[in-house]
Each structure stands twice: as C-alpha cells, then as structure tokens.
Amino acid sequence: xxxxxxxxxxxxxxxxxxxxxxxxxxxxxxxxxxxxxxxxxxxxxxxxxxxxxxxxxxxxxxxxxxxxxxxxxxxxxxxxxxxxxxxxxxxxxxxxxxxxxxxxxxxxxxxxxxxxxxxxxxxxxxxxxxxxxxxxxxxxxxxxxxxxxxxxxxxxxxxxxxxxxxxxxxxxxxxxxxxxxxxxxxxxxxxxxxxxxxxxxxxxxxxxxxxxxxxxxxxxxxxxxxxxxxxxxxxxxxxxxxxxxxxxxxxxxxxxxxxxxxxxxxxxxxxxxxxxxxxxxxxxxx
Amino acid sequence: xxxxxxxxxxxxxxxxxxxxxxxxxxxxxxxxxxxxxxxxxxxxxxxxxxxxxxxxxxxxxxxxxxxxxxxxxxxxxxxxxxxxxxxxxxxxxxxxxxxxxxxxxxxxxxxxxxxxxxxxxxxxxxxxxxxxxxxxxxxxxxxxxxxxxxxxxxxxxxxxxxxxxxxxxxxxxxxxxxxxxxxxxxxxxxxxxxxxxxxxxxxxxxxxxxxxxxxxxxxxxxxxxxxxxxxxxxxxxxxxxxxxxxxxxxxxxxxxxxxxxxxxxxxxxxxxxxxxxxxxxxxxxx
Numbered sequence: 001x002x003x004x005x006x007x008x009x010x011x012x013x014x015x016x017x018x019x020x021x022x023x024x025x026x027x028x029x030x031x032x033x034x035x036x037x038x039x040x041x042x043x044x045x046x047x048x049x050x051x052x053x054x055x056x057x058x059x060x061x062x063x064x065x066x067x068x069x070x071x072x073x074x075x076x077x078x079x080x081x082x083x084x085x086x087x088x089x090x091x092x093x094x095x096x097x098x099x100x101x102x103x104x105x106x107x108x109x110x111x112x113x114x115x116x117x118x119x120x121x122x123x124x125x126x127x128x129x130x131x132x133x134x135x136x137x138x139x140x141x142x143x144x145x146x147x148x149x150x151x152x153x154x155x156x157x158x159x160x161x162x163x164x165x166x167x168x169x170x171x172x173x174x175x176x177x178x179x180x181x182x183x184x185x186x187x188x189x190x191x192x193x194x195x196x197x198x199x200x201x202x203x204x205x206x207x208x209x210x211x212x213x214x215x216x217x218x219x220x221x222x223x224x225x226x227x228x229x230x231x232x233x234x235x236x237x238x239x240x241x242x243x244x245x246x247x248x249x250x251x252x253x254x255x256x257x258x259x260x261x262x263x264x265x266x267x268x269x270x271x272x273x274x275x276x277x278x279x280x281x282x283x284x285x286x
Numbered sequence: 287x288x289x290x291x292x293x294x295x296x297x298x299x300x301x302x303x304x305x306x307x308x309x310x311x312x313x314x315x316x317x318x319x320x321x322x323x324x325x326x327x328x329x330x331x332x333x334x335x336x337x338x339x340x341x342x343x344x345x346x347x348x349x350x351x352x353x354x355x356x357x358x359x360x361x362x363x364x365x366x367x368x369x370x371x372x373x374x375x376x377x378x379x380x381x382x383x384x385x386x387x388x389x390x391x392x393x394x395x396x397x398x399x400x401x402x403x404x405x406x407x408x409x410x411x412x413x414x415x416x417x418x419x420x421x422x423x424x425x426x427x428x429x430x431x432x433x434x435x436x437x438x439x440x441x442x443x444x445x446x447x448x449x450x451x452x453x454x455x456x457x458x459x460x461x462x463x464x465x466x467x468x469x470x471x472x473x474x475x476x477x478x479x480x481x482x483x484x485x486x487x488x489x490x491x492x493x494x495x496x497x498x499x500x501x502x503x504x505x506x507x508x509x510x511x512x513x514x515x516x517x518x519x520x521x522x523x524x525x526x527x528x529x530x531x532x533x534x535x536x537x538x539x540x541x542x543x544x545x546x547x548x549x550x551x552x553x554x555x556x557x558x559x560x561x562x563x564x565x566x567x568x569x570x571x572x
Contacts, residue, residue: 009513009514009515009516065519065522066522066526092519092522092523092526093526094526094529094530095478095530118492120514120515121514122514130491130492153491155491155492157487157488162478163480166475166478166479166480166530167480167488169474169478169523169526169527169530170471170474170475170478170480170485170488171488171492171494172520172523172527173467173470173471173474173527173541174467174471174492174494175494175501175515176520176523176524176527176540176541176544177463177466177467177470177471177540177541177544178467178494178498178501178502179501179505179520179544179561179562179564179565180463180466180467180540180541180543180544180547181459181460181463181464181466181467182501182502182505182565183505183544183547183564183565183568184459184463185456185459185460185463185502186505186506186565186568186569187568188455188456188459189452189456190568190571192381192448192452192455192456193452194449194452194453194456196506196568196569197506199456199502199506200499200502200503200506201443202443202453202456202457203498203499203502204499205416205439205441206404206416206441206457206460207498207499208457208460208461208464208495208498209494209495209496209497209498209499210495210496211495212464212489212493212494212495212498213486213489213490213493213495215461215464215465215468216464216468216471216485216486216489217486219465219468219469219472220472220482220483220485220486227295228295228406228407228408229295229406229461230295233351233378234458234462234465236351236352236378237378237455237458237462238462240352240378240379240380240455241455241458241459241462243380244380244381244452244455250568252543253540253543253544253546253547254462254463254466254539254540254543254544255459255462255463255466256543257466257538257539257540257542257543258462258463258465258466258469258539258540260539261466261469261539275465276465278465278469279465279468279469279472282469282472282473282476282482282536283472283482285476
C-alpha cells in the first residue's frame, strides 16, 4: 500500500502513475475535494484525517506546497505511521527544512527522504523526468530502486542531506530565469514595435538554447583576458536596450540589475575584460 | 577593393576572412596601432585619415562601437566615397540610428545597409554565424549575395529598415539574460555552499537549454488556465531562493525584479494561473 499526501497537479499525476502500475494507492488532501477525482482512477480517497490515510502504508509520498505544510502534515500523520514506514517527500522545500526533518524523523525511527523532482504532471504520468536524492549513503542505496520506476533518472547529488533541496532550487532558478528573460524580451520587442510572434521568428534562426551549458562553462572558466565580447561593449548594448524600453514605456525586469552589476565591474577597471567577468567574484570566491 | 573601418575583435576577424578569400583589403582604425597587426595578414593599413582609407573602395564595412562612432566616422569618410559605394555597417546600434543613417546617406547617393551580426571573432573567420538585414526590398536583394559569403546565414527580417537593429538587440538581450541567470545561479549556489563545478554537474543531468524555444512558445501561447506550475508555487520557490541568498550574504540580480512582477500578478488574482502569466500584458498587448 502506497499513501500519497497532496493531490495537486504533480501529486495527482504521481497517484495515477502508481495506479497504472497496479499499486494499491490511498490518497489524502487537505482540501479533500481535490482528491476525490482520483477515485475514478482506482485510488482510495481517505476523507478522514491524515493519520488514517497513512495507517498501515509501507510507503508515504508527499507532494505539498512548502516546509510549513510538510511539517504540519507529517506531525498529524505520525500517529498512523507503521513501523519501518518510508516517507518520500517530493515537495520543493528549503534545504535547512529538509535537513532538519531528516534528523527529526530519524530520531523517531521514520526514514524520511527528501526527493524533489524535475517533472511536470505529464512526465510524472509517463515516468520520465528526474528525481534528486542526497544524504546517508545507505539510505540512498536502499531507496533508489524504489524511486527509479517513478522516473527515467534518479540523480544522487551527494552525502549532504540538504543537497537535493539545494539543487532543486538551483534548477527552478534556471526556469524562473528563462521566464524573466522572456518577459524582458517581450517588453523590449513591444517597445520596438515587434510582435511576440516575430520574436519567435528570430528564435527560429537564432536559438541560443543548445549553447546554454557551454556558455555556463565559459562563465566558470574565468578566461577574462580572451574576450569575445568585452564588458564595455556588452554594457553599451544593455544601454541601447534600456533606452528602447524606456522610449516605448515598457519596464525591463532583468536588465537593470545586470546593468548595475556591469557598472560595478567597469568601475573596478574590468571594461576590457570578457563580459563573463560579471561573475568573477562568484567564480573565484573572493 | 574592400575597406574595413574598425579593427576590434570582430572587425579584425572580418578583415582576415576577406584576405583569406583573396580580396584586397584596406583597414583603418581610430587607434591605428590596433590595425597594424593586420599588415602581416596582407591588409593595407591606412595610417592617414578615414577618407583616404575609403578612397576608391567599392565596399566599405564598418564594425564600430556605437551610433556616435558610426556617425562621426561616416562623416569623416564621406569626402573619399567613390560613386556607387556600398556601405555595410555591422555595428550594434540603435534602431533609430540605423534608420536615420539609411535615409541620410540615401539622400547623398550612398547605399548604407545596416547588417548587424551574431558572430564571435572565430565564426567570422570561419564564415559561419548569422547576418541580419532589413529594409528596402531591392537593396536587400542586391546585397544578400555580397553578404552571404561572410556567413552561413543571411536573415532578412523584413521591410522596416530599423528591424535588423531591433532584432540584434533582442538577440543580445538573450545572451545578457543568460549571463544574468548564470550570475544568480552562482550566487545562489555559493549561498548554499555548492561549488561552481557542482552546478555544472547539475546541468549535466538537467540541461534546460534545448527547451528554450519551446518554453518561449509556451509563454506566448497564453494558456494560463492549464497550469503545469502555478504562479503561487513558483513565487514560493522564488522566496526560498531569496531567503537562501540573503542568509548566505549573496546578492541576486535577476530574481528580485521577477519576484516583484510575480507579486503584481498575484495581487491581480492570478496566483492559480500557470506561472507564464507573468508575461500576460506583454503577450496580450493590454
């Protein structure tokens, strides 16, 4: 018996994926109406309290909103935990919260494993995507075969228990950064009287996406004395973009913070260095 | 005879590429010492004024810093322009500047074509990369065969003469946005005690780059009622990232502006919409 707590977009998809594999699945959600549709897929919808939902389950999977929700649901569920229960938490939480929970529940003989995921609902249904784990080597070895069928990839990010949470935040930051970039692209385009569909035309010809990792490597290589685009020129271009946005009355969200960083670096005499010097302090750790 | 004005990183690479193809090339630079190394490659380095450098040339290529440099160099060069000279400007300039110059020089029987490029010095040497053109249909048709050998791709972005300049700014904004994202990723990683090299490990497993264009399309499709990541959850994650950065004493440059935008949208009641709703006003044009 698997119990799944939290039937939002991702939790519901995980429940359906378990059911399709023939697992017996109990589901519970704080707002129970959101769990009920899963009954049609074969889930047992527990209308009572969460301790009842976890009663006798060998595995409990959590997909909740935040640290606070995880802590309060686990506290309420605890009276129902079977001896030796495995608790997998797929929520995106703080690294400190994940570490504290692991220690808290270990002291109570519950194996709590933070295993955040990079998956949308569709990839959860299709068992592709990525699950992160970290922490105690024996625990990771034990749970990996249980997590592997949920996804195409279980990535072990090392012995520090909070690392899975940290890497999850880094991954989500990339996605948010893309969103921020898109918002600025659209604002600049509109300011210059270019329609969103036309920006897509640019991307059909100039897709920088596949070079993302190579460019990230370049920024960490700190080769500032071999510029392909020097900081002063990049800053000049940023100024042109800001001027166009201002003229059109559109606000840029990403560029001002970056321009301020570039100005700081130019003030430190780095204008002729490659523009990747913006990350110098972060890469060199000064 | 081709004259190249501006022997910075990209200009020097273009000069060498022309020379390798057997073209006669004259080069000039405001700081002449930066042009002299091209003599070893077979270029004629003009030590005199810029009018002398363009004298008798059929084609003049400019790779200069900004609008001001282009305007002043062209004004100084004008007395030397041969009848029917073609002037190609590969500088990244303002759209308005490009449009004004096209009109200004047309009135003086000079065909000025703004043709900014997406190429580093290496791709200029190897004739791969991308040149943008826009404007008068006859002019674009006439110059495309001349520009094509410089690169693998000449992209015509339409009849409005300032469009090439505008698309060049959009493309550079993507690159700057990547840089901003990298800076935030490194700052967040450092705040969470993760080394830059370990962030690269994450990217080995989770490379969102190839999905860049698909994600951009999604943001322009405005399917806010089919969330895969709802705005409230994305905002919660942004808060976790900011808290980690603050705790570690690292400044994030991109995220604060994005978080402010998310807060505005949540205040408008859009918290349960897909998080791509951040660009709603820009996509829908309200």
